[in-house]
Every structure is written in C-alpha cells, then in structure tokens.
C-alpha cells in the first residue's frame with residue numbers, strides 16, 4: 001500500500017484525488033519541493049523546507065503547518081511507506097476556490113506529500129555524460145516571475161524540455177534575457193576552467209538549488225575555488241568540464257553542448273571527484289527517518 005498525505009490525513013494512492021477547483025491545477029497557483037531520501041536519510045531536509053516556505057511567502061501563500069509540523073509530516077510519510085531510498089514531492093497549492101483567478105477566494109491551501117520509490121537516472125549516463133543544447137526559450141525574468149520561487153508554474157521549464165526533445169537530447173540550457181547561461185530545465189549548471197568552478201549567481205535567474213549549494217560546499221572543502229559569476233555560451237563551449245546538479249540528476253557530466261565537444265568528450269576528473277564526494281555526503285546531512 002502506498003500512502004500519500006492529503007487534506008490533513010494519509011490516504012492510499014488510489015484515494016489521493018484533488019478537486020478540479022484546486023487552483024494549483026487550474027492556475028499553477030502553488031509551490032513545491034523535490035527531496036531525496038538516501039538510505040533512510042532525508043538529504044538537507046531543513047534547506048528544502050526553508051526554500052518551500054520562502055517560495056510560499058513570496059507568493060503570499062500561507063502554509064497551514066509550522067516548519068516543525070511539516071518536517072514531522074514528511075518524515076512520517078517516508079516512514080509510513082517504509083522506503084529507504086525515495087523521492088519526496090511536497091506540493092502546497094492555493095487550494096480549492098471557484099473558477100475565477102482570485103486567490104482570496106481559496107480559503108484553505110492544500111498540502112500534498114507524495115513519496116515514491118526512487119527512479120534514479122540511468123547509470124550509464126554518469127559514465128558517458130550527456131549531450132545538451134541551448135534553447136530559444138529564456139528563463140523567466142526575475143521581475144516577471146522569480147526563478148527563485150519553486151512554483152507550480154513550470155511551463156517555462158516544460159517548454160525547454162520540449163525543445164530538448166525536438167533536438168534529440170535529454171536536457172537543455174536556458175539563457176536569461178541578457179544572453180547569460182541561467183540553468184537547465186530542472187537543474188543548475190557549473191563549468192570548470194583551469195580547475196576553477198563557475199556557476200551563475202542568483203541575479204542571472206535560476207533556482208537556488210540545494211544540490212548546487214551542497215556541491216559548492218563540497219568543492220570548497222576539497223580546495224576548489226568556486227566563482228558565482230555570469231558566463232555565456234562561449235564560456236561553456238570552451239570550458240574544460242561542464243556538469244549539471246539537481247535532486248534528480250545529482251551531478252551529471254555534460255560532454256557536448258550545441259555540437260561542441262566539452263574537453264575530451266568524457267566526464268571530467270573534477271566532475272567525477274565531486275560526484276563521488278557528493279555520494280558520500282548524502283547519507284550524513286539531513287534527517288534520519290528510522291533512528
């Protein structure tokens with residue numbers, strides 16, 4: 001039996017249904033988080049919850065639980081499903097309203113917690129690295145809909161995924177409206193040049209990735225210089241290494257961008273070293289479900 005938290009209680013998967021009048025469904029009016037459990041450890045749960053509540057606050061959505069209650073509900077959801085390795089999706093929508101847009105007619109935000117067995121990225125992609133393209137779809141401008149808000153408005157990201165599919169690649173990079181590289185459809189981007197790591201700063205327009213932050217911490221501990229500086233496609237093409245970070249992707253090497261081979265065309269030594277260190281770290285930083 002798979003249990004899902006919905007409407008203040010745990011229900012079975014087949015009973016996990018929401019109203020068609022839910023404004024998350026009707027208008028994408030809500031926020032969400034994607035969190036990973038590694039051997040019973042919910043990796044950086046506090047950081048994910050902080051981001052969830054920041055995203056909600058930014059759209060004036062009041063989550064009807066405290067952070068402590070939310071933490072407990074998430075841990076309960078994992079424990080109830082008895083997963084050791086899992087993927088948690090927390091969704092908070094504006095809730096049920098009428099067909100109109102008005103969020104002030106939605107009396108009760110809807111909190112959903114889904115826990116799924118982990119569907120890991122195909123293993124061979126970590127060995128070969130992936131190919132990506134840059135796409136015409138730009139990241140939404142921070143003054144239009146902040147990319148730092150992990151909202152249910154993922155059409156910008158979906159359109160990028162469509163362009164990737166049409167280009168027969170698995171992921172694509174968005175630029176911001178000034179032409180600087182922002183991020184992938186669901187992951188942050190790093191380049192390595194002469195042993196120095198570069199990743200776009202917040203103001204370029206990307207989600208403040210939890211994995212991105214973890215890799216920055218790990219890289220600095222390993223003695224790398226990490227620069228949060230804007231870079232262009234030219235800098236990507238001429239980088240020694242490129243990799244993406246995300247809850248689903250973890251750390252995945254990019255070996256070709258817009259037809260340009262990156263470095264030797266295989267996952268770089270720094271990328272592999274960071275992934276290795278990340279894999280060791282994910283069972284320590286977080287909340288233990290079963291202890």
Ligand SMILES: Cc1ncc(COP(=O)(O)O)c(CNc2cccc(C(=O)O)c2)c1O
Pocket residue numbers: 033034035157183184185186187188206207208209210211212245246247248
């Ligand atoms: C736009 C965007 N940018 C970066 C990331 C990486 O952030 P984290 O390191 O905190 O995960 C995301 C996160 N996106 C995300 C999270 C979880 C699952 C999936 C999926 O592709 O199923 C996508 C994202 O949606």
